[in-house]
Amino acid sequence: MxxxxxxxxxxxxxxxxxxxxxxxxxxxxxxxxxxxxxxxxxxxxxxxxxxxxxxxxxxxxxxxxGDFETPEGAEPTPNQQSVSPGPVAPPVSPVVAPPVVPPVPPVVAPTVPPKAPEEGDKLEELTVAELRNLATDRGLTVPSNAVKAAIIEAIRKAPK
Structure with missing residues (x-):
């Protein structure tokens, strides 16, 4: 058959x-x-x-x-299922996952607090936030509505 x-x-x-x-x-x-x-x-x-x-x-x-002939076009094609044993596919090797490597934490440089400006430093080059921090470090109280020029003047007048 x-x-x-x-x-x-x-x-x-x-x-x-x-x-x-x-x-x-x-x-x-x-x-x-x-x-x-x-x-x-x-x-x-x-x-x-x-x-x-x-x-x-x-x-x-x-x-x-009966003994029927297969009509042309009725033969199985490669994309159709067939009962006849075909070539055997080679065994598939198992997929090996790459080893899991834990992530390396980034190297973080130690933070060094910024140096306070010395007398010779130009206070005008600092931002208002930096000037507020400098004034606070020197024990000054800076009002929240103080402008840059007033903070610089207070720092220059304050004892070191």
Missing amino acids: KPEHKRIVDLAAGWEDSRATVTLSPADALLLTSVGAKVVPGKRAIDPVTITAPELCDAAAAILA
């Missing part, structure tokens, strides 16, 4: 005593029509061909009883 005939017989064996509708590949539909089975084409060209389970079982019995 040819593999495509065996495929039909094996397919029908699962549908005995059923009234279901079975979906067929185009090659199987062609083979079944060649033995007189009534297949139902899909409504659109891309829809699958179907056959009732009793009709499939009757066609399988006809295939077993």
